Amino acid sequence: MEDIKSELKYTPTTCPYCGVGCGLNLVSMGNKLIGVEPYKRSPINEGKLCPKGATCWETVQKPGRLTKPLIKKGDKFEEASWDEAIDLVVKNFTEVSKKHGPKALGFQTSCRTVNEDCYALQKLARVGFQTNNVDNCARICHGPSVAGLSLSFGSGAATNPFEDVLNSDLIVMWGSNAVEAHPLAGRRVMQAKKKGIPIIVVDPRFSPTARLADKWIRFNPSTHIALANNMMYYIIKEGLEDKEYIKERTKGFDDLKKMVEKYADATKIHGVAQETVQDIARQYAKAKNAVIIYCLGITELTTGTDNVRSMGNLALLTGNVGRPGVGVNPLRGQNNVQGACDMGAYPNVFSGYQAVAVAENRAKMEKAWGMPAGSLPDWYGSTLTEQINDCGEVVKAMYVLGLNPVVSYPDSNHVRKMFDKLDFLVIQDIYWTESCEYADVVLPGTCFAEKDGTFTSGERRVNRVRKAVDGPGESKYDWEIIGMVAKKMGLKGFDWKTAKDVWDDMRSVTPGQFGVTYEKIEKPEAIHWPCPTIEHPGTPILHIGKFSAADGKGTMFGIEYRPPAEVADAEYPFTLMTGRIIFHYHTRTQTDRSPTLHNDVPENYVQINTLDAKELGIKQHEKIKVTSRRGESIAIARVTDDVAPKVMYMPMHFANGANNLTNTALDPMSKMPELKHCAVKVEKIKEA
Numbered sequence: 001m002e003d004i005k006s007e008l009k010y011t012p013t014t015c016p017y018c019g020v021g022c023g024l025n026l027v028s029m030g031n032k033l034i035g036v037e038p039y040k041r042s043p044i045n046e047g048k049l050c051p052k053g054a055t056c057w058e059t060v061q062k063p064g065r066l067t068k069p070l071i072k073k074g075d076k077f078e079e080a081s082w083d084e085a086i087d088l089v090v091k092n093f094t095e096v097s098k099k100h101g102p103k104a105l106g107f108q109t110s111c112r113t114v115n116e117d118c119y120a121l122q123k124l125a126r127v128g129f130q131t132n133n134v135d136n137c138a139r140i141c142h143g144p145s146v147a148g149l150s151l152s153f154g155s156g157a158a159t160n161p162f163e164d165v166l167n168s169d170l171i172v173m174w175g176s177n178a179v180e181a182h183p184l185a186g187r188r189v190m191q192a193k194k195k196g197i198p199i200i201v202v203d204p205r206f207s208p209t210a211r212l213a214d215k216w217i218r219f220n221p222s223t224h225i226a227l228a229n230n231m232m233y234y235i236i237k238e239g240l241e242d243k244e245y246i247k248e249r250t251k252g253f254d255d256l257k258k259m260v261e262k263y264a265d266a267t268k269i270h271g272v273a274q275e276t277v278q279d280i281a282r283q284y285a286k287a288k289n290a291v292i293i294y295c296l297g298i299t300e301l302t303t304g305t306d307n308v309r310s311m312g313n314l315a316l317l318t319g320n321v322g323r324p325g326v327g328v329n330p331l332r333g334q335n336n337v338q339g340a341c342d343m344g345a346y347p348n349v350f351s352g353y354q355a356v357a358v359a360e361n362r363a364k365m366e367k368a369w370g371m372p373a374g375s376l377p378d379w380y381g382s383t384l385t386e387q388i389n390d391c392g393e394v395v396k397a398m399y400v401l402g403l404n405p406v407v408s409y410p411d412s413n414h415v416r417k418m419f420d421k422l423d424f425l426v427i428q429d430i431y432w433t434e435s436c437e438y439a440d441v442v443l444p445g446t447c448f449a450e451k452d453g454t455f456t457s458g459e460r461r462v463n464r465v466r467k468a469v470d471g472p473g474e475s476k477y478d479w480e481i482i483g484m485v486a487k488k489m490g491l492k493g494f495d496w497k498t499a500k501d502v503w504d505d506m507r508s509v510t511p512g513q514f515g516v517t518y519e520k521i522e523k524p525e526a527i528h529w530p531c532p533t534i535e536h537p538g539t540p541i542l543h544i545g546k547f548s549a550a551d552g553k554g555t556m557f558g559i560e561y562r563p564p565a566e567v568a569d570a571e572y573p574f575t576l577m578t579g580r581i582i583f584h585y586h587t588r589t590q591t592d593r594s595p596t597l598h599n600d601v602p603e604n605y606v607q608i609n610t611l612d613a614k615e616l617g618i619k620q621h622e623k624i625k626v627t628s629r630r631g632e633s634i635a636i637a638r639v640t641d642d643v644a645p646k647v648m649y650m651p652m653h654f655a656n657g658a659n660n661l662t663n664t665a666l667d668p669m670s671k672m673p674e675l676k677h678c679a680v681k682v683e684k685i686k687e688a
């Protein structure tokens with residue numbers, strides 16, 4: 001027994017799934033992972049984990065891992081040496097760039113992998129190919145938060161830490177199913193409830209989070225702006241706005257006031273009775289400290305940025321930003337979605353949101369990266385979604401690091417068709433995915449358990465990721481692979497030896513994170529950026545006293561309601577919403593390899609209302625066909641009143657599932673596709 005214990009190694013690290021960023025210990029014996037142990041010193045989760053965190057070790061050393069570079073020859077993939085694979089990547093990217101220029105290349109960065117990998121890929125795009133066509137998965141997640149909160153508050157990040165909800169007097173959860181999607185942030189909300197803090201959940205669906213609420217507000221899908229405007233109409237009518245705060249700290253009140261007058265009674269749009277709207281408006285405005293927590297119910301629509309600004313409006317109108325217990329907090333999705341954006345894997349900014357359009361920023365980067373003056377591009381690069389739509393015509397070669405677009409992007413048939421049009425596609429993943437089939441080269445990276453680095457959580461906390469075991473076969477660190485491409489091209493500034501070297505490279509050009517050293521984040525509470533100097537303690541709460549905008553003010557906007565791009569009609573009479581379930585993570589490349597998680601939900605399903613099911617003769621758990629203008633999907637019917645009549649809900653996790661149906665229409669400001677709203681019809685499957 002003693003012997004076994006002495007061989008066990010505990011590696012404190014950060015959960016690889018959601019943006020809460022829980023701390024955990026990976027337990028290994030030699031090079032084998034054998035479990036997860038609570039990490040009680042982590043202030044985020046205090047030793048507790050959700051089903052995904054607790055099983056994360058089960059998903060690492062499983063069959064199907066990529067162990068060698070693969071090159072497509074004819075329609076077959078063959079194992080190749082690293083030399084051969086990297087040569088081919090360099091040859092094709094260089095040729096395309098020479099022939100068609102920097103806009104013919106696309107770089108797409110994962111939000112699952114460490115900051116160091118994200119920084120490395122955007123550096124390769126910019127230094128090696130002078131292109132800003134580099135983006136990350138935030139585009140189809142919280143892109144509208146970055147755009148909307150920047151406009152409202154001057155910074156696109158969450159305003160307050162998770163545990164701060166305990167300092168609030170009212171919690172409004174709007175379009176967030178935190179109990180399933182961010183369970184350990186959900187735990188803080190449950191703790192707040194135990195303290196007697198009231199909770200309002202605004203969601204068209206009776207979600208597991210809605211079950212926690214004191215008040216659940218069901219409204220018509222995707223009518224957020226109408227509902228928020230209607231609330232603000234009452235707040236102003238009853239003089240409940242924070243006049244002092246509006247005067248001192250904000251601008252735009254008159255525009256807002258004029259606009260919301262048109263929403264004196266918007267029940268026809270949002271479906272909520274006026275007494276209820278009035279009641280929650282009063283409750284929100286009168287609370288001493290009220291916090292709004294929101295998520296993808298708000299962002300993944302063609303009105304995403306305006307929905308986010310509407311949340312900003314509510315908070316500014318009532319003086320609820322800039323102190324403990326208040327704020328507007330997007331629950332950031334992936335483990336490192338905050339970080340991927342911070343690292344400059346974004347088409348218009350370098351790391352730390354330094355705009356590429358500003359000549360001094362480019363000059364500074366050119367100097368730091370050893371490039372000729374005037375060589376970095378100043379144009380706004382192509383976004384993730386635009387790169388896909390431009391495949392063939394404009395974009396000829398693409399580098400996809402840790403994303404599974406065939407399953408996770410809208411309209412899977414469209415994605416497949418566009419990938420087919422590329423001259424050259426590189427996919428760098430840890431497992432063989434549905435997207436790999438469309439690649440010319442597949443490169444084996446390493447996952448969280450096999451490398452050092454950092455993930456930045458949704459509260460801007462830079463957490464350490466520590467290596468517990470070696471990656472399989474000939475797999476390499478993702479930043480190391482990117483460095484190999486750069487070095488083969490003869491580029492300087494890519495000879496990092498460790499993850500820390502990459503991090504220090506990033507710090508040296510990023511004023512807001514200069515003070516976040518590996519030494520300082522050794523402690524479990526880590527550091528929240530901004531942290532500009534080595535002595536600086538970090539910044540858990542933003543906007544105290546002054547907003548981050550140039551004039552220091554928060555801005556309110558008059559925003560008009562717009563319906564979704566595709567609404568139900570006679571031919572496609574149902575509204576389909578999509579989202580998550582607690583047991584699976586995105587495209588299931590990892591969670592489906594945990595027997596526990598797989599067994600809980602092995603197959604695609606769809607929620608349909610009892611009345612609709614009755615009308616169509618659909619029985620509980622019967623397989624049905626759901627069809628949109630773009631494709632079809634087979635799913636098990638879950639007949640329930642959790643969704644309203646004519647509204648359905650399908651998890652996003654399954655191949656040939658929700659995204660066979662979804663719409664590619666984009667939010668004009670953030671280029672977010674409408675992943676959460678499309679029109680479908682339902683049919684029984686005829687028995688043979």
Ligand SMILES: Nc1nc2c(c(=O)[nH]1)N[C@H]1C(S)=C(S)[C@@H](COP(=O)(O)OP(=O)(O)OC[C@H]3O[C@@H](n4cnc5c(=O)[nH]c(N)nc54)[C@H](O)[C@@H]3O)O[C@H]1N2
Nearest residue numbers: 175177181205222295296297333334579580582585586676
């Ligand atoms: N278990 C698990 N947890 C995860 C993830 C995962 O894959 N699995 N992914 C992580 C990531 S990347 C993210 S971004 C977060 C997402 O976290 P959430 O956004 O909380 O999760 P979702 O289930 O996508 O969507 C939340 C709710 O939006 C609703 N909704 C609310 N309002 C509207 C509306 O007006 N229209 C429509 N159509 N829907 C609305 C749905 O009913 C749903 O309950 O979760 C993170 N955590």
Ligand SMILES: Nc1nc2c(c(=O)[nH]1)N[C@H]1C(S)=C(S)[C@@H](COP(=O)(O)OP(=O)(O)OC[C@H]3O[C@@H](n4cnc5c(=O)[nH]c(N)nc54)[C@H](O)[C@@H]3O)O[C@H]1N2
Nearest residue numbers: 112113141402403404408428429445447578586587589652
């Ligand atoms: N209809 C619908 N569609 C949606 C959503 C929705 O709510 N509805 N949500 C959207 C949202 S919010 C998001 S964030 C996206 C997620 O979309 P994706 O990011 O495409 O989904 P993941 O399954 O997380 O894919 C990440 C890939 O990275 C790989 N990977 C994990 N770790 C590493 C690593 O360390 N290195 C490398 N090289 N690879 C790694 C995994 O194996 C996996 O193949 O989906 C979006 N799609």
Ligand code: SF4
Nearest residue numbers: 015018022050053184
């Ligand atoms: S809440 Fe998120 S970070 Fe925490 S254990 Fe669950 S998936 Fe991991």
Ligand SMILES: [Mo]
Nearest residue numbers: 141142333334
């Ligand atoms: Mo996400």
